[in-house]
Amino acid sequence: MTLADLVDLVRGGTLGPDPAKCAVSVAFTTRQGVRHATRDQSYRNTVISLRVAEAVGSCAVDDIADAEVHDCVGATVADLLDHPAPAVRTAALDAYLMHARPHARSNARTVTIDPGDSLAKSMARAAAVVDLLDPAPGDRVLVVGVVNSLLHHLRERGATYVPCDLRPGSTEWGEPIVPDALSALPGCDLVLASGMTLGNGTFEPLLRHAAGKPVVLFAQTASAVLPWFIGSGVRAVSAEPYPFFWLDGGPTTIHHYTERPAC
Template sequence: MNAGARTDGRTLDGLVDRALAGELGPDPRTRRIAVAFTTSQAVRHDGRSGGYRNEVLSLRLDRAVGSCSVEPGSLPAGTVEDCAGAEVAGLLDHPLTAVRVAALDAYLMDVTPHAPAHGAEPVTVPAGTSLERSRARAAAVVELLDAVAPGGTVLVVGVVNSLLAELRSRGHVALPCDLKGGTTEWGEAVGTDALAEMGRCDAVLASGMTLGNGTFDPLRQHALEYGKPLVMFAQTGSAVLPRFLGAGVSAVCAEPYPFFWLDGGPGTIHRYRADDGGAL
């Protein structure tokens, strides 16, 4: 992205543009990333037939950590080394989307940390096994779909089996969609074109990973056009997505690093709703 070309402020690139212009906080040319790291995990829960892999790029700016999920093994060699010690401004204009998102997330987390004063509702994810904590997080996320009546259809973009199970337990119909395709834990086919499914759903529940793979802005725009609630669950861009409340995003469940799957102790996630005011 060319930082000199102004873009629509209601898009991810537009938000990056505003950060680069110093409109959202301190001049990013004066801030440097102290630590850059990746977290890689493989998961196979007891009682479930399948497993999955995750990899996350994280950047630390003072007390804040910003993150962006990536396809495992997709980051070029040397990415972490290039980010450590770099100016935030340079990383906001980096050719890799994942670096731009992680840098923006760190910057906004530092400027506007998750706190009730900024519209966040803290929710505790209790201690437990990885599966127990996944289910607890899923319940907290799905509660943000309170506008969807039982029997309503929810398009789930970024398949998480605990979310699908929670939706069913509340009487909703889940339409799973993920760029990887495949099948769910229950053998259901996973669609790959979320936009094509918008007309079939009453609401959308989408992963913050859409920021990193370039599908967030089209999804948000379609939610606006169709008048559908869009709830985001975000490890990627947890401080970025609340900026879009009221601009196509109706609610966000923000989960900054460290994520629930990193240990068995209690943790905190943060819920935002558009009617509490957006920050964009």
């Protein structure tokens, strides 16, 4: 399975309704800034989301103009799969698959993140993701998309890691963040990567260069898309649809896939 293969299946109606008859009714952005209690670092993210029927598909993006988002309203999924912006294409594909093959009717295992403050929920989500990765003590993990709560739990499990992100900086423990994930791959045993890699175009190169290393994804971006790559370079996916855990102090749900959804 490649991204092009998956898009072809969608265009052909193999996975659900005709995408030319599925229109976007709502398009919006979520802009987040956060600094958890007791943490020294803050960060911010922007996400574009598109609604198709009852489903919302999302993709993180560095920035996007309000007019570009508004122009998605009324467009069909078929139209937006040809959009020049990768984030729009990704959100449209995600919304379509969320509509055609919702997580609740999939073969995924549902995991509930209990209510709590932002740090408690971040840590709980991270613990569930690291459980899915299941590193052994001494394993070296390439982490693509730095989330300090994930790094905390890897340290707790006795694993080491190489933190990689397109944003420069350092981790909560002062470790430098590596910008080039591919150069760090040879020295790592496992890969834990964000769904943002699909939206920024680094996902398929990462899979090609992983060369058989186990790859686990934690996905807010493209949570309904990435499970289709299980068995094609991906071992498991922690899929988290909108609204994400950081938007609400109440319980939220993630879905753990270890098998590809059925066609």
